[in-house]
Amino acid sequence: MTTQTTSAERRTPLSRDRVMRAALALVDEGGMGALTMRRLGRSLGVEAMALYRHVTNKDEIVDGLVDLVFEEIGAPADGVGWKSAMRQRAISLREVLTRHRWAVGLMESRPNPGRANLRHHDAVIGNLRAAGFDMAMAAHAYALLDAYIYGFAMTHMALPFDTATPGEVAEMAEGMLRAFPVNEFPNLAAFISEHAMHPGYDFGDEFEFGLDLILDGLERASTEPSR
Amino acid sequence: MTTQTTSAERRTPLSRDRVMRAALALVDEGGMGALTMRRLGRSLGVEAMALYRHVTNKDEIVDGLVDLVFEEIGAPADGVGWKSAMRQRAISLREVLTRHRWAVGLMESRPNPGRANLRHHDAVIGNLRAAGFDMAMAAHAYALLDAYIYGFAMTHMALPFDTATPGEVAEMAEGMLRAFPVNEFPNLAAFISEHAMHPGYDFGDEFEFGLDLILDGLERASTEPSR
DNA sequence: ACCTGAACACCGTTCAAGT
DNA sequence: ACCTGAACACCGTTCAAGT
Numbered sequence: 001m002t003t004q005t006t007s008a009e010r011r012t013p014l015s016r017d018r019v020m021r022a023a024l025a026l027v028d029e030g031g032m033g034a035l036t037m038r039r040l041g042r043s044l045g046v047e048a049m050a051l052y053r054h055v056t057n058k059d060e061i062v063d064g065l066v067d068l069v070f071e072e073i074g075a076p077a078d079g080v081g082w083k084s085a086m087r088q089r090a091i092s093l094r095e096v097l098t099r100h101r102w103a104v105g106l107m108e109s110r111p112n113p114g115r116a117n118l119r120h121h122d123a124v125i126g127n128l129r130a131a132g133f134d135m136a137m138a139a140h141a142y143a144l145l146d147a148y149i150y151g152f153a154m155t156h157m158a159l160p161f162d163t164a165t166p167g168e169v170a171e172m173a174e175g176m177l178r179a180f181p182v183n184e185f186p187n188l189a190a191f192i193s194e195h196a197m198h199p200g201y202d203f204g205d206e207f208e209f210g211l212d213l214i215l216d217g218l219e220r221a222s223t224e225p226s227r
Numbered sequence: 228m229t230t231q232t233t234s235a236e237r238r239t240p241l242s243r244d245r246v247m248r249a250a251l252a253l254v255d256e257g258g259m260g261a262l263t264m265r266r267l268g269r270s271l272g273v274e275a276m277a278l279y280r281h282v283t284n285k286d287e288i289v290d291g292l293v294d295l296v297f298e299e300i301g302a303p304a305d306g307v308g309w310k311s312a313m314r315q316r317a318i319s320l321r322e323v324l325t326r327h328r329w330a331v332g333l334m335e336s337r338p339n340p341g342r343a344n345l346r347h348h349d350a351v352i353g354n355l356r357a358a359g360f361d362m363a364m365a366a367h368a369y370a371l372l373d374a375y376i377y378g379f380a381m382t383h384m385a386l387p388f389d390t391a392t393p394g395e396v397a398e399m400a401e402g403m404l405r406a407f408p409v410n411e412f413p414n415l416a417a418f419i420s421e422h423a424m425h426p427g428y429d430f431g432d433e434f435e436f437g438l439d440l441i442l443d444g445l446e447r448a449s450t451e452p453s454r
Numbered sequence: 455a456c457c458t459g460a461a462c463a464c465c466g467t468t469c470a471a472g473t
Numbered sequence: 474a475c476c477t478g479a480a481c482a483c484c485g486t487t488c489a490a491g492t
Contacts (some may be wrong), residue, residue, distance in 0.1 A: 013475080037466060049467080050476050058466065095319035105332045109385035118412050126414035135422040143382070143430070144437035149372075151378020155370070158336035170383065185345050187353035195362040211439075213448060217440040240456080264485060276486080285485065294471050 005133050014046060016054045020064050025185035027065060027102045035061070061108065066206055067114025072096045075123045082131035086141070089124065090149050090211050092108050097153040104153045108146070132224060152207055159203055208225045243281045247291050253353045254292060254329045262288070268398060270443025289333065299323045302350045309358035310442050313368070316351065317438050319375050324380040331380045335373070368445050375441055377432055382402060386430055400424035 025221060026034050030066070037058060049222050055061050074092035076085040097104050110117075118159035128138040173192055182189040239245070253261050264285060268275040282288050297378050301319035303312040324331050337344075355365040400419055409416040422428060 036464085037489055042476085049469095052467075053475065089374060093242065108382045109286070115407075116348060117409055122412040125418050129414060135421060137276070138418070139422055139432060141438050143379070143433040144375075144440065147378035147382050148375050149378070150381055151374035153348075154332065154377055154381065155335045155374050169462085173438040179353065180342075180345055187356060188349040190356075191352050191362065191365070195366055200428040206367060206370040209367050210374065212446040213371065214441065217444045221440060263483085265483085274458055276459085276488095279486075280456065 014044065014050060014054055019051055019054050020046065020061070020068065023061050024065055024068055063110050063112050063114060066103060066106050066110050067116045069096060069100050069107065069114035070120050072099075073120055075120065076127040078127070078130075082128055082133070083219060084123075085127050086145060087211065087215060091208075092144060093149050094153060094207060096151075098156075101157050103154075104150065104157055109148065123222065130164060137222055140221070144214060144218070148210060152210065156203060165192045170197065174195075232396060241271065241277060241281055244276055245271065246281050247288070250288050251292055251295055255327060258330045290339050290341060293330060293333050293337050294343045295348050296323060296327050296334065296427050297341065297343035299326075300347055302347065303354040304358075305354070309355055309360070313351075313372060314438065314442060317372060318435075320376050321380060324377075325383075328380075328384050331377065331384055336378065350425050352437065364449055367448070370424060370442060371445070375437060381439065383430060383434075396426070398422055 019040070023040055023123060026040060027041060035058075037048040037051055039053055042053075042063075055064075069095075073096050074088065076089045078085070080088075097107075113121075124142060125138055128141055129135075133141060176192060177189055180188075196203070246267070250262060250267055253267060254269060262285075264275040264278055267288075268278055271278075282291075300323050302434075303316045305312070307315075324334075335345075340348075351369060352365055355368055360368060400423075400453060403419060404416055407415075423430070
């Protein structure tokens with residue numbers, strides 16, 4: 001259910017902060033599609049037009065939401081070595097993105113990065129540089145890690161067997177296999193029935209396999225003569 | 228400019244195929260935001276409501292567009308070894324995604340995968356299995372490669388210095404550095420001015436660095452005792 | 455058989471008007 | 474100072490009506 005506004009809340013005057021918090025509740029509950037100025041107004045007990053006194057437009061609200069998400073990411077730790085600092089950050093970022101699935105496609109695509117965004121990027125680059133990465137190697141590492149983290153969140157988000165019970169999973173496997181000619185796509189059929197839909201398989205576990213493979217590769221590349 | 232319909236085209240009766248081709252032209256030119264039933268109708272010289280005779284709704288059009296994109300991806304080659312087959316496929320997929328930027332967030336998120344999509348996934352799994360990957364290792368490889376490829380396309384797409392000339396790049400660098408307090412984000416400032424905005428730096432070049440790092444890592448993992 | 459007009463329930467945003 | 478009503482230019486989709 002959408003947040004209902006009590007009369008006490010109604011008396012509290014609108015503010016940019018209240019608008020942003022209500023917007024975050026809306027998207028966390030119903031995704032980006034649920035964020036409309038009219039609905040946002042309603043959740044605050046106000047007409048949509050009143051919002052324009054506190055934000056210049058909807059785009060600014062989305063910019064603000066993305067920065068709220070950046071605030072939740074743990075900064076890379078100092079004094080533990082770049083590898084475990086990057087590992088921690090990656091896992092934290094992934095957790096944040098599963099809490100706020102609507103944000104996955106937006107984190108890196110806003111033309112107006114907020115302060116939390118800049119702070120986070122600054123901290124990651126700073127950590128890598130302090131560990132002895134030169135600029136080129138830091139750029140390699142950052143591009144690779146972020147592509148992987150965001151890409152994993154994106155492909156994972158799409159999967160249907162995420163919140164399903166084992167019984168539902170078996171049902172879905174059958175449904176999927178009925179949906180396409182098994183003999184035309186034998187490898188895919190085998191993959192689904194023999195692996196992906198097996199009890200105990202959790203796609204989310206793939207994340208750390210890839211993450212560690214990448215971190216090991218970066219370690220090797222950073223100690224080798226430059227390429 | 229949007230495609231104008233000549234009187235000859237107007238006489239050709241509408242068909243699912245013509246609707247899909249017109250829709251593809253629309254999104255390639257103006258992104259997903261440009262795809263509306265009314266505009267699509269107009270580009271075909273017809274009212275929006277006429278489209279519903281040939282497609283059941285807009286969602287079906289998007290499903291069809293995504294499958295058109297899957298058709299453009301080169302299938303992994305046989306007989307060249309999994310590593311160069313996967314390398315080829317990754318590069319082909321990335322090229323396709325830069326041609327159809329609007330597709331980046333949609334390729335893996337449609338609940339109704341089309342035949343080209345299934346064919347492609349089947350071919351990739353088949354190639355890995357034929358090269359001796361067991362199911363678990365094929366799943367690792369596929370999850371990692373796709374996360375990286377789609378994630379890279381997503382983060383790359385967002386960057387402003389892509390179609391810019393060196394002169395424009397220098398201008399943007401100045402603009403960005405003026406936009407935030409340099410002493411608050413010193414690492415980011417150094418990164419931008421000393422590296423990212425330098426003439427000769429092309430973010431797209433980062434793709435193959437990460438791709439080869441991942442392929443090397445997969446090779447190592449697949450010949451090691453299982454993890 | 456194929457397309458259109460009018461309608462419905464939505465959008466974001468502007469602006470004069472109300473308290 | 475802060476909010477609202479009415480309006481504008483859009484959406485996707487349905488359905489009776491036209492040819």
